[in-house]
Amino acid sequence: MPESFSRRIVLLTEGNTEPITGKTAVSVLRYRPEEVVALLDSHEAGKTAASVLNVGGDTPIVATLAEAPSADTLMIGIAPSGGKIPAAWRTIILESIGRGMNVVSGLHDFLSNDPDFVAAAQQHGVELVDVRKNNERDVNNRLGLREECLRIHTVGQDCCVGKMVVALEITRALQQRGRDAKFIATGQTGILIEGDGCPIDCVVSDFISGSTEKMILANQHHEILLVEGQGSLAHPRYSGVTLGLLHGCVPHGMIMCYEVGRTAVHGMEHIPLQPLDRLVRVYEEMASLMGPSRVIGVGMNSRRLGPDEAEAEREKVGNLLGLPVCDVFRDGPDALAEAVLQMAPAAVS
Amino acid sequence: MPESFSRRIVLLTEGNTEPITGKTAVSVLRYRPEEVVALLDSHEAGKTAASVLNVGGDTPIVATLAEAPSADTLMIGIAPSGGKIPAAWRTIILESIGRGMNVVSGLHDFLSNDPDFVAAAQQHGVELVDVRKNNERDVNNRLGLREECLRIHTVGQDCCVGKMVVALEITRALQQRGRDAKFIATGQTGILIEGDGCPIDCVVSDFISGSTEKMILANQHHEILLVEGQGSLAHPRYSGVTLGLLHGCVPHGMIMCYEVGRTAVHGMEHIPLQPLDRLVRVYEEMASLMGPSRVIGVGMNSRRLGPDEAEAEREKVGNLLGLPVCDVFRDGPDALAEAVLQMAPAAVS
Numbered sequence: 240m241p242e243s244f245s246r247r248i249v250l251l252t253e254g255n256t257e258p259i260t261g262k263t264a265v266s267v268l269r270y271r272p273e274e275v276v277a278l279l280d281s282h283e284a285g286k287t288a289a290s291v292l293n294v295g296g297d298t299p300i301v302a303t304l305a306e307a308p309s310a311d312t313l314m315i316g317i318a319p320s321g322g323k324i325p326a327a328w329r330t331i332i333l334e335s336i337g338r339g340m341n342v343v344s345g346l347h348d349f350l351s352n353d354p355d356f357v358a359a360a361q362q363h364g365v366e367l368v369d370v371r372k373n374n375e376r377d378v379n380n381r382l383g384l385r386e387e388c389l390r391i392h393t394v395g396q397d398c399c400v401g402k403m404v405v406a407l408e409i410t411r412a413l414q415q416r417g418r419d420a421k422f423i424a425t426g427q428t429g430i431l432i433e434g435d436g437c438p439i440d441c442v443v444s445d446f447i448s449g450s451t452e453k454m455i456l457a458n459q460h461h462e463i464l465l466v467e468g469q470g471s472l473a474h475p476r477y478s479g480v481t482l483g484l485l486h487g488c489v490p491h492g493m494i495m496c497y498e499v500g501r502t503a504v505h506g507m508e509h510i511p512l513q514p515l516d517r518l519v520r521v522y523e524e525m526a527s528l529m530g531p532s533r534v535i536g537v538g539m540n541s542r543r544l545g546p547d548e549a550e551a552e553r554e555k556v557g558n559l560l561g562l563p564v565c566d567v568f569r570d571g572p573d574a575l576a577e578a579v580l581q582m583a584p585a586a587v588s
Numbered sequence: 589m590p591e592s593f594s595r596r597i598v599l600l601t602e603g604n605t606e607p608i609t610g611k612t613a614v615s616v617l618r619y620r621p622e623e624v625v626a627l628l629d630s631h632e633a634g635k636t637a638a639s640v641l642n643v644g645g646d647t648p649i650v651a652t653l654a655e656a657p658s659a660d661t662l663m664i665g666i667a668p669s670g671g672k673i674p675a676a677w678r679t680i681i682l683e684s685i686g687r688g689m690n691v692v693s694g695l696h697d698f699l700s701n702d703p704d705f706v707a708a709a710q711q712h713g714v715e716l717v718d719v720r721k722n723n724e725r726d727v728n729n730r731l732g733l734r735e736e737c738l739r740i741h742t743v744g745q746d747c748c749v750g751k752m753v754v755a756l757e758i759t760r761a762l763q764q765r766g767r768d769a770k771f772i773a774t775g776q777t778g779i780l781i782e783g784d785g786c787p788i789d790c791v792v793s794d795f796i797s798g799s800t801e802k803m804i805l806a807n808q809h810h811e812i813l814l815v816e817g818q819g820s821l822a823h824p825r826y827s828g829v830t831l832g833l834l835h836g837c838v839p840h841g842m843i844m845c846y847e848v849g850r851t852a853v854h855g856m857e858h859i860p861l862q863p864l865d866r867l868v869r870v871y872e873e874m875a876s877l878m879g880p881s882r883v884i885g886v887g888m889n890s891r892r893l894g895p896d897e898a899e900a901e902r903e904k905v906g907n908l909l910g911l912p913v914c915d916v917f918r919d920g921p922d923a924l925a926e927a928v929l930q931m932a933p934a935a936v937s
Binding site for chain 1: 793
């Protein structure tokens with residue numbers, strides 16, 4: 240997506256302008272604000288992005304595409320379980336195509352496989368971009384990994400807890416300290432933000448590790464790689480993606496991410512979450528099947544807490560696990576950036 | 589594949605008539621012998637299947653399709669890492685299409701995506717069957733599992749150790765005892781043998797567990813399900829497939845499969861295998877994230893050993909793990925069938 244910085248995006252979040260299902264919109268607002276002209280959600284029209292999502296400043300929420308006449312791109316702003324396009328959105332997508340807008344989607348249901356969308360796009364000369372579409376067909380070989388390149392991987396207690404933002408925030412903190420750090424995007428939102436990466440959860444399952452290793456090999460000229468995690472080893476639906484990714488990037492260190500107050504698997508309220516200390520053991524055991532690896536810090540998502548509660552939680556979890564803990568938004572990512580630098584060869588010398 | 593029993597198959601194993609890369613051919617010879625008229629391998633032409641593969645009796649190995657004029661189906665008999673069609677075989681595939689034969693393949697490279705094959709098939713009115721082709725798009729829900737249906741899953745130290753044959757042989761042993769057991773095929777060869785199933789390693793990775801659960805829900809009217817395993821939790825390439833499958837079928841019991849004498853990962857000679865006792869702990873830990881589960885027996889593949897060595901190995905591993913051990917071909921599957929029946933509710937009553 241080399242042209243991405245010249246886009247003028249309307250983020251489609253109709254009925255889902257909230258931080259979980261709408262996490263793609265939230266992250267694009269946070270990390271590519273210069274590209275977003277409006278959000279489209281008739282239920283919240285007239286408000287600003289910041290007033291509903293705590294991010295995005297004065298970016299307006301509009302009820303119709305006609306209210307954002309300068310936009311040239313409609314971006315699907317949600318990431319629902321299963322990745323299907325809600326039926327009600329088809330009308331909006333077709334309208335945007337009719338207005339000459341390109342459409343960008345990170346869903347499993349590809350726009351470019353839909354005869355109606357394809358015909359309309361041809362008629363109006365616009366582009367349909369399916370970020371998850373790929374043809375990965377390489378297995379990994381575990382050869383040629385440069386051990387001087389430090390590989391750090393964010394892992395999680397659940398999906399949708401903040402593995403991407405923790406990796407992004409640590410990458411930026413390291414870059415601000417003059418280190419050559421690179422964010423490795425493994426999901427549709429990360430790819431939309433970073434401009435490269437691989438949609439691991441949409442790769443044919445035999446090639447999860449292979450497509451991950453390919454990204455590592457292509458980027459190991461950097462000093463430090465921060466590999467975005469997916470799902471959880473304890474997630475009934477996505478644990479296979481998580482393990483393939485873990486074994487494809489063979490991390491030297493892992494950052495455990497969780498959301499305070501969540502007790503059940505996201506989208507599966509009948510399945511309780513596993514305790515953090517058990518999961519630290521499980522991740523270390525599974526990673527160490529490939530090579531030495533340990534959890535070096537904890538990314539706490541404390542969005543539901545007040546400042547005092549958050550500080551108490553941070554102390555409690557730090558004592559339980561004996562690891563540095565921070566909420567990268569509330570506390571900044573410094574504690575985690577420090578933990579990473581303690582593993583970096585150049586920091587030792 | 590309802591028509592499968594009327595096929596007259598030539599198994600294409602050119603240059604690979606051996607038990608590992610040619611494992612699809614070996615298994616079709618073993619479990620569907622009535623369908624196979626010849627093997628095609630110019631390097632072994634004139635010999636019988638049994639003399640090269642120890643299975644398949646007098647089935648001839650031929651050098652050309654003209655030597656098997658009654659055949660109506662060419663089946664790709666290999667399962668190489670990565671699943672690509674060897675370039676040299678294209679000529680043979682096109683010739684078989686020219687002779688009016690259907691072509692069946694379990695490879696990742698789909699015949700039906702190849703313009704040359706598609707054009708030839710249309711011209712000659714034959715069918716291209718890609719066993720791995722699928723459009724699985726369902727996540728699992730962990731709802732509605734019938735706990736009276738016993739779920740047994742074969743797992744492995746490595747890929748290509750015999751997880752499919754152990755599941756098949758236990759299924760048959762249970763059926764011979766009058767039990768309602770069903771083999772759940774999860775790979776291309778198993779599907780070719782059983783006539784149904786899902787090619788888990790070719791499903792989009794977000795849906796590994798979902799497509800597995802779908803098979804369980806569709807078959808849990810049976811008393812006992814034997815779910816074919818894939819890869820290994822310690823396989824650098826395929827561990828994601830293995831974990832997605834494990835968490836999709838939530839087995840009550842697991843059978844650990846291994847090949848005696850193998851020391852490195854199949855196809856990755858620089859990666860040593862993990863010890864069996866460590867892997868038993870790892871499988872039990874990962875399975876128990878979803879529900880109580882334990883390893884109840886060991887399927888030993890002792891094809892490289894003589895009878896005395898095999899018996900010594902069986903005793904050694906049985907003592908190490910405290911579990912029943914058998915080579916399902918050498919010893920028969922009775923010890924494992926017994927271990928399964930000890931878990932079956934009907935066996936208790």
